[in-house]
Amino acid sequence: xxxxxxxxxxxxxxxxxxxxxxxxxxxxxxxxxxxxxxxxxxxxxxxxxxxxxxxxxxxxxxxxxxxxxxxxxxxxxxxxxxxxxxxxxxxxxxxxxxxxxxxxxxxxxxxxxxxxxxxxxxxxxxxxxxxxxxxxxxxxxxxxxxxxxxxxxxxxxxxxxxxxxxxxxxxxxxxxxxxxxxxxxxxxxxxxxxxxxxxxxxxxxxxxxxxxxxxxxxxxxxxxxxxxxxxxxxxxxxxxxxxxxxxxxxxxxxxxxxxxxxxxxxxxxxxxxxxxxxxxxxxxxxxxxxxxxxxxxxxxxxxxxxxxxxxxxxxxxxxxxxxxxxxxxxxxxxxxxxxxxxxxxxxxxxxxxxxxxxxxxxxxxxxxxxxxxxxxxxxxxxxxxxxxxxxxxxxxxxxxxxxxxxxxxxxxxxxxxxxxxxxxxxxxxxxxxxxxxxxxxxxxxxxxxxxxxxxxxxxxxxxxxxxxxxxxxxxxxxxxxxxxxxxxxxxxxxx
Amino acid sequence: xxxxxxxxxxxxxxxxxxxxxxxxxxxxxxxxxxxxxxxxxxxxxxxxxxxxxxxxxxxxxxxxxxxxxxxxxxxxxxxxxxxxxxxxxxxxxxxxxxxxxxxxxxxxxxxxxxxxxxxxxxxxxxxxxxxxxxxxxxxxxxxxxxxxxxxxxxxxxxxxxxxxxxxxxxxxxxxxxxxxxxxxxxxxxxxxxxxxxxxxxxxxxxxxxxxxxxxxxxxxxxxxxxxxxxxxxxxxxxxxxxxxxxxxxxxxxxxxxxxxxxxxxxxxxxxxxxxxxxxxxxxxxxxxxxxxxxxxxxxxxxxxxxxxxxxxxxxxxxxxxxxxxxxxxxxxxxxxxxxxxxxxxxxxxxxxxxxxxxxxxxxxxxxxxxxxxxxxxxxxxxxxxxxxx
Numbered sequence: 001x002x003x004x005x006x007x008x009x010x011x012x013x014x015x016x017x018x019x020x021x022x023x024x025x026x027x028x029x030x031x032x033x034x035x036x037x038x039x040x041x042x043x044x045x046x047x048x049x050x051x052x053x054x055x056x057x058x059x060x061x062x063x064x065x066x067x068x069x070x071x072x073x074x075x076x077x078x079x080x081x082x083x084x085x086x087x088x089x090x091x092x093x094x095x096x097x098x099x100x101x102x103x104x105x106x107x108x109x110x111x112x113x114x115x116x117x118x119x120x121x122x123x124x125x126x127x128x129x130x131x132x133x134x135x136x137x138x139x140x141x142x143x144x145x146x147x148x149x150x151x152x153x154x155x156x157x158x159x160x161x162x163x164x165x166x167x168x169x170x171x172x173x174x175x176x177x178x179x180x181x182x183x184x185x186x187x188x189x190x191x192x193x194x195x196x197x198x199x200x201x202x203x204x205x206x207x208x209x210x211x212x213x214x215x216x217x218x219x220x221x222x223x224x225x226x227x228x229x230x231x232x233x234x235x236x237x238x239x240x241x242x243x244x245x246x247x248x249x250x251x252x253x254x255x256x257x258x259x260x261x262x263x264x265x266x267x268x269x270x271x272x273x274x275x276x277x278x279x280x281x282x283x284x285x286x287x288x289x290x291x292x293x294x295x296x297x298x299x300x301x302x303x304x305x306x307x308x309x310x311x312x313x314x315x316x317x318x319x320x321x322x323x324x325x326x327x328x329x330x331x332x333x334x335x336x337x338x339x340x341x342x343x344x345x346x347x348x349x350x351x352x353x354x355x356x357x358x359x360x361x362x363x364x365x366x367x368x369x370x371x372x373x374x375x376x377x378x379x380x381x382x383x384x385x386x387x388x389x390x391x392x393x394x395x396x397x398x399x400x401x402x403x404x405x406x407x408x409x410x411x412x413x414x415x416x417x418x419x420x421x422x423x424x425x426x427x428x429x430x431x432x433x434x435x436x437x438x439x440x441x442x443x444x445x446x447x448x449x450x451x452x453x454x455x456x457x458x459x460x461x462x463x464x465x466x467x468x469x470x471x472x473x474x475x476x477x478x479x480x481x482x483x484x485x486x487x488x489x490x491x492x493x494x495x
Numbered sequence: 496x497x498x499x500x501x502x503x504x505x506x507x508x509x510x511x512x513x514x515x516x517x518x519x520x521x522x523x524x525x526x527x528x529x530x531x532x533x534x535x536x537x538x539x540x541x542x543x544x545x546x547x548x549x550x551x552x553x554x555x556x557x558x559x560x561x562x563x564x565x566x567x568x569x570x571x572x573x574x575x576x577x578x579x580x581x582x583x584x585x586x587x588x589x590x591x592x593x594x595x596x597x598x599x600x601x602x603x604x605x606x607x608x609x610x611x612x613x614x615x616x617x618x619x620x621x622x623x624x625x626x627x628x629x630x631x632x633x634x635x636x637x638x639x640x641x642x643x644x645x646x647x648x649x650x651x652x653x654x655x656x657x658x659x660x661x662x663x664x665x666x667x668x669x670x671x672x673x674x675x676x677x678x679x680x681x682x683x684x685x686x687x688x689x690x691x692x693x694x695x696x697x698x699x700x701x702x703x704x705x706x707x708x709x710x711x712x713x714x715x716x717x718x719x720x721x722x723x724x725x726x727x728x729x730x731x732x733x734x735x736x737x738x739x740x741x742x743x744x745x746x747x748x749x750x751x752x753x754x755x756x757x758x759x760x761x762x763x764x765x766x767x768x769x770x771x772x773x774x775x776x777x778x779x780x781x782x783x784x785x786x787x788x789x790x791x792x793x794x795x796x797x798x799x800x801x802x803x804x805x806x807x808x809x810x811x812x813x814x815x816x817x818x819x820x821x822x823x824x825x826x827x828x829x830x831x832x833x834x835x836x837x838x839x840x841x842x843x844x845x846x847x848x849x850x851x852x853x854x855x856x857x858x859x860x861x862x863x864x865x866x867x868x869x870x871x872x873x874x875x876x877x878x879x880x881x882x883x884x
Contacts, residue, residue: 424651425535434647478802480791
């Protein structure tokens with residue numbers, strides 16, 4: 001096996017009351033790793049739970065050792081930051097619980113937290129696991145936002161983040177000639193990785209205009225690393241002769257059994273396709289994504305306050321030391337708004353210090369984290385600029401035909417969603433779901449949530465979907481039934 | 496653009512009860528304005544399983560409502576589009592032991608006198624009805640009159656069926672009731688302006704007590720929280736609505752403490768719905784793992800095959816509960832022009848049409864289809880007002 005000695009054969013979750021950890025961290029990406037090793041370094045007992053077998057999260061996803069990748073870092077920038085965190089984890093006292101799919105976190109009456117997970121959820125031997133802790137740090141990252149378009153369900157259409165993940169973990173390309181489309185800074189990174197791995201990328205189709213960045217020069221100047229990152233990608237794209245087409249979108253995919261070509265159309269300022277501007281580009285795959293959505297259901301299930309982000313998604317509302325509105329529950333990384341690995345790491349560190357200060361009953365986290373917080377705020381400001389620049393325009397729904405499936409799980413076309421709003425009295429994602437089943441399927445609206453919310457909005461501006469999704473992962477009824485229970489309440493009127 | 500012209504009646508609440516009131520009033524020739532602060536079916540209707548049950552009701556006024564409602568739902572099923580998913584699937588109540596079976600037998604005998612059809616099913620015949628039931632159950636009773644609808648569509652399609660006589664004002668919250676010099680109701684004030692009508696129907700469900708307060712009358716509607724656990728879609732493994740015998744006692748109980756009993760049913764779309772929990776915790780939306788554990792344990796005890804099936808979501812709702820478990824239906828003598836149609840607890844979907852029919856009769860001066868005295872809205876004494884400190 002690989003990496004740190006704490007990964008394979010990690011100790012089982014402690015199950016008794018006395019074995020309460022100081023801190024449970026959910027998610028072993030950049031934010032979670034940084035939070036866990038920082039807190040452990042300050043003397044806290046820490047459990048780090050993650051669904052994956054490896055640390056690193058989505059950003060530092062890397063091949064299973066069996067694939068024998070010689071240089072997994074070739075696909076990453078900033079790999080040294082990750083290997084540093086991984087080394088610190090190996091040297092720390094942190095209990096790394098890999099393969100733990102956390103589905104719920106519950107505040108107990110005594111002020112501690114219970115983290116409920118299932119292990120073995122990918123195989124047959126699914127078992128419930130519980131971890132108790134005095135504080136909780138959520139670092140659950142984000143998932144990719146998809147906006148549907150005619151043909152998006154054809155084989156060969158993959159998520160841009162998904163294509164990147166396939167490449168990073170399996171060294172597999174989704175096609176040989178791949179159009180990259182959607183919106184957001186991830187597209188450039190994806191295109192340069194795909195090109196570096198040998199694919200031909202005929203175009204990067206970006207719906208936003210890059211001019212919007214120019215409206216916030218200050219955030220650009222104060223984040224030179226981000227500018228440098230863009231230059232690196234830009235240079236790589238030049239080298240591979242990849243054209244970047246801003247202000248355009250893939251409005252249709254062609255092909256019978258799989259992708260054969262895409263139509264790219266110019267957009268107006270609201271992202272409405274301009275008639276007559278469609279151009280066909282031949283390709284055998286399309287990698288598409290519209291940025292990332294913070295994965296916050298564990299937090300909203302316990303009532304954490306959220307804040308609307310400039311790109312139309314919802315993030316957790318956090319105080320200056322990364323604590324949510326629920327006492328004892330901290331969050332770091334993309335859960336507070338998408339901003340990348342470096343920001344996530346910084347926030348994890350701030351949270352780790354703040355939690356240690358709280359549990360040890362000491363003041364001083366504010367002072368110790370001053371520099372970190374300044375850096376965080378600077379990167380957050382840049383993240384907000386990016387989010388604003390890539391926010392979907394309200395006109396994008398114009399590229400949906402009435403028969404384009406919006407919800408793939410339940411096969412609900414756009415026309416049915418529009419009917420529910422126009423004729424049946426739906427006014428939000430929840431009532432659209434009730435009346436059409438859009439979002440009721442296996443993915444629970446992670447795929448179609450944005451689209452449904454936009455179609456449900458009467459004035460074109462969607463409220464971010466605020467509905468709670470109590471199960472972060474599906475859980476078998478046997479695992480639920482095996483949870484440790486409290487005594488049955490007697491039924492006074494029962495015979 | 497919805498007009499703000501006066502109408503014959505304003506219905507506050509676009510849940511299934513408000514929709515049924517609007518539908519039957521429109522059918523009686525009245526013009527109706529339905530106003531809701533949210534969307535159609537945005538409250539408890541959207542959180543319900545859609546039960547139309549006679550099996551869980553003791554002989555008495557609520558059972559009379561339910562029996563009439565089953566007839567009305569059969570008529571509506573022919574009239575409304577198929578999306579309403581009316582299904583006369585029948586309810587199956589099972590007992591694990593002989594004493595439970597005796598209690599069921601005695602209960603069913605009393606129900607039969609009141610007009611309910613109940614058929615005893617011996618333990619060794621249960622699997623003819625439900626092949627996946629756990630082995631070793633003592634027996635049960637089959638209630639063929641029990642049925643199910645898809646609640647959100649029931650509300651939406653009832654409103655549509657009312658045609659041009661029904662106008663919808665969604666996203667408008669009622670902030671005051673308008674009254675004339677004699678205290679008589681003249682309409683409502685909403686966040687978008689005034690709406691005028693000589694009658695206002697309080698179909699605000701769990702929030703009906705708040706609306707009553709705006710009219711200056713006391714109606715103690717309280718929320719009684721319930722969770723439903725939803726599985727991944729399955730081929731039909733559960734054919735009826737199947738529940739354990741203790742469900743009836745839980746429904747009739749007034750206790751604030753958490754009560755759960757296993758209620759399991761399949762849906763036309765595939766997922767199995769698992770209930771039922773009852774607890775009085777105000778409008779607390781926090782997930783309760785203890786409730787989920789009990790629901791899962793109850794369901795897998797009845798249907799062991801569900802053990803490997805995954806729950807993909809859970810949702811909760813707040814049943815509008817009145818202290819004597821009966822709804823408030825009919826005119827309020829304390830506020831002329833105000834009628835109530837709320838407080839149906841967990842039976843609102845099932846009882847919606849009969850409630851609508853009664854309200855329409857009251858509005859047009861016709862004879863209600865049954866004695867509505869037990870449902871009079873002024874039956875709860877106002878709490879002693881305590882002087883301000």
